[in-house]
Amino acid sequence: MEDLIKILQSKNIHPSHQRIKILEILENNEDHMNVNMIYEELLKEIPTISKTTVYNTLSTFAEKGLVHCLTITPEEMRYDYRAKPHHHLLCTQCGRIIDVDVQCPYADVMEIDGHRIEEIQGYFKGTCRECLSHDKAQIIK
Amino acid sequence: MEDLIKILQSKNIHPSHQRIKILEILENNEDHMNVNMIYEELLKEIPTISKTTVYNTLSTFAEKGLVHCLTITPEEMRYDYRAKPHHHLLCTQCGRIIDVDVQCPYADVMEIDGHRIEEIQGYFKGTCRECLSHDKAQIIK
DNA sequence: TATTAATTTATAATTATTATAACTATGGAA
């Protein structure tokens, strides 16, 4: 709680009740949540929360570099709250978005082909480990 | 024209008038168009074209592997009609989506960390070469 | 030709996101 407030303050974000709770949800969830998932979680603790606040807060967080926005799913924005940059796998079977720790050779590159690079997003699509082993178990059965 | 028909047939897509024209537009445009851009172009030649047809056609094309879907812009899907896979830069200044020919070390990898990989999308965000040089010219002025 | 299937179109519905304005809490000046 105190930690969350400090994190917000370190990014010059006024630590309101709503913002603290949103950050807490992001911390407690390994997933890459969308606005609705966060909203549903929030409702349990702040029944009066507005979805607009979730949108506003997340866009503030993104501006200040507290979260990263993922466009890996075409439907809606996903939010990532992990410090160091990494790539992602979207499992087409279970729909999960999974961190992939492959070292990107361009991670520290600031310039490619004359273009200035400020951000890198690596998206993989396929079938996750768990779905694969589940499939295998199904076949045996 | 004949070429376009052959391309469609090779992918088992019936070469209707609409589909041929959509493929033609994709061929003649270096950009990574969205549905509306394609629709606007089509209107010049087929004034009765329906936007639903554009959606249907592009999703057929994507299924058959004739185009690739890019989610680099959060707002809407972009379509890429270039044979060999490559990465992309979104210029935050001019909004263009530019092909980036960096060799991805995972290009031929079928498996990472136990997950099966079927597709890779590399998105860079920053400022394109042209906008950078334009900026520089502005400063001098 | 008559019938069937494939494709296209018009239209409505859905859904994520943004815009707008009203409301509320907060922290200082008077």
Add this chain to the structure above:
DNA sequence: TTCCATAGTTATAATAATTATAAATTAATA
């Protein structure tokens, strides 16, 4: 304390991409 400015939140409406549905058209087939 009271007044006021501001930031933050909420309710509500608007926007825009996409999908769903069913009718209309075209092409294929018997």
